[in-house]
Amino acid sequence: MNAPAPLDSVEPTSAGERGLALIVDDEASSHRLLGLMLAKEGFRTLAAFNGREALELFERERPDIVFMDVMMPEMDGLEATQRIKALVGADFIPVIFLTALKDEQCLLRCIEAGGDDFLAKPFSFTRLRARVLAMERVRDLQRALAAKQQLLERLLEHDQEEKQLAERVWTQAVKYQNASIPAIGLIERPATIFNGDLVLMGYLPDGGLRILLGDFTGHGLAATIGALPVADTFHAMTAKGFDDSALLAELNHKLYRFLPTERFMAAYLISIPGQGDSLGWWNGGMPAAYQRTATGLNELPSHALPLGIQAELQDPVMRHTSLAAGDRLLLMSDGLLEAENQQGRMFVHEELSAVLETWEPGTPILPALMTCFDTHCTGTEQTDDVAVVEIPLDIGLLRCQSVT
Numbered sequence: 001m002n003a004p005a006p007l008d009s010v011e012p013t014s015a016g017e018r019g020l021a022l023i024v025d026d027e028a029s030s031h032r033l034l035g036l037m038l039a040k041e042g043f044r045t046l047a048a049f050n051g052r053e054a055l056e057l058f059e060r061e062r063p064d065i066v067f068m069d070v071m072m073p074e075m076d077g078l079e080a081t082q083r084i085k086a087l088v089g090a091d092f093i094p095v096i097f098l099t100a101l102k103d104e105q106c107l108l109r110c111i112e113a114g115g116d117d118f119l120a121k122p123f124s125f126t127r128l129r130a131r132v133l134a135m136e137r138v139r140d141l142q143r144a145l146a147a148k149q150q151l152l153e154r155l156l157e158h159d160q161e162e163k164q165l166a167e168r169v170w171t172q173a174v175k176y177q178n179a180s181i182p183a184i185g186l187i188e189r190p191a192t193i194f195n196g197d198l199v200l201m202g203y204l205p206d207g208g209l210r211i212l213l214g215d216f217t218g219h220g221l222a223a224t225i226g227a228l229p230v231a232d233t234f235h236a237m238t239a240k241g242f243d244d245s246a247l248l249a250e251l252n253h254k255l256y257r258f259l260p261t262e263r264f265m266a267a268y269l270i271s272i273p274g275q276g277d278s279l280g281w282w283n284g285g286m287p288a289a290y291q292r293t294a295t296g297l298n299e300l301p302s303h304a305l306p307l308g309i310q311a312e313l314q315d316p317v318m319r320h321t322s323l324a325a326g327d328r329l330l331l332m333s334d335g336l337l338e339a340e341n342q343q344g345r346m347f348v349h350e351e352l353s354a355v356l357e358t359w360e361p362g363t364p365i366l367p368a369l370m371t372c373f374d375t376h377c378t379g380t381e382q383t384d385d386v387a388v389v390e391i392p393l394d395i396g397l398l399r400c401q402s403v404t
Contacts, residue, residue: 018042037125208271329391
């Protein structure tokens with residue numbers, strides 16, 4: 001049997017300096033001895049003689065450390081500890097079990113109940129000091145970590161609020177001049193709050209329509225930094241009737257000057273003149289667009305570099321194709337094509353061709369396309385922005401259904 005260390009050899013600490021200790025034991029002798037030791041260590045103490053009393057005192061006084069006997073009447077230490085740990089939640093208030101037991105299964109049950117350490121009977125002052133110091137160190141680290149976690153959560157919440165506000169301002173600034181045309185089918189699904197895919201629509205002075213679908217490098221806020229100058233330039237030059245090549249050259253010039261070297265914007269530019277008899281198109285680095293006619297499916301592939309890569313745009317010339325009644329056009333960003341299913345297969349490799357084969361002349365494809373896409377992506381997380389535009393190539397329909 002180990003004798004307790006002589007207490008008069010220990011320099012006393014001011015009473016209460018280290019907090020409040022709750023001693024839970026059905027033996028008065030344990031309370032007296034442990035209370036004296038803890039007082040020497042600078043603790044104020046409370047005494048409970050069973051688990052039920054311990055819970056009442058704990059809720060009322062909220063001690064800084066608990067010394068808990070295992071075997072007690074009315075409520076044992078295991079149940080009392082479980083309830084105490086439930087009360088403290090994420091906070092850390094150490095519970096040190098007081099036990100003379102050597103049974104390993106009993107010790108395991110103490111840990112499972114929420115115990116943090118053990119102090120063997122008969123009490124050794126040196127061991128008590130070691131246990132208290134260790135628990136205080138863990139408690140202080142845990143509380144410091146919890147404080148940092150709370151600060152991080154507040155910062156993240158503030159950051160989210162700032163992003164949401166910026167997104168509303170960005171959307172208003174970029175899209176407020178867009179013509180709203182119900183006949184055009186449009187799907188936009190950003191991977192984050194900000195959408196790196198940009199859709200702009202505006203009427204030309206002759207009553208024609210111009211549409212730009214752009215895809216900036218990456219996604220999120222970093223992918224939208226070029227959206228404001230692109231939108232301002234697009235709407236200003238479209239309203240004044242600048243031709244398509246001049247618009248492309250100006251957009252390229254601004255993005256080259258404005259964006260970092262590794263940033264650029266792939267884009268479609270679509271132009272339907274007021275006569276509505278032809279389709280002008282330019283594809284710089286975007287997936288192939290598809291024109292559905294009465295006789296088949298025409299592919300409109302990329303033929304130029306994205307905007308903002310070179311100082312001078314090498315191929316700003318629009319391609320042209322004739323239009324007939326019932327023709328429709330499908331544009332899409334690579335976020336649609338590259339979306340993976342749970343097996344890692346991209347949408348472009350799985351279902352896109354099959355959906356396009358079902359596209360009947362004169363009918364919309366967008367509902368069937370997105371239903372198939374959603375089925376493909378079930379159980380996966382979207383990692384890139386998705387934008388899809390379907391346009392009925394009838395300028396009369398597009399003009400008469402416009403909303404200002």
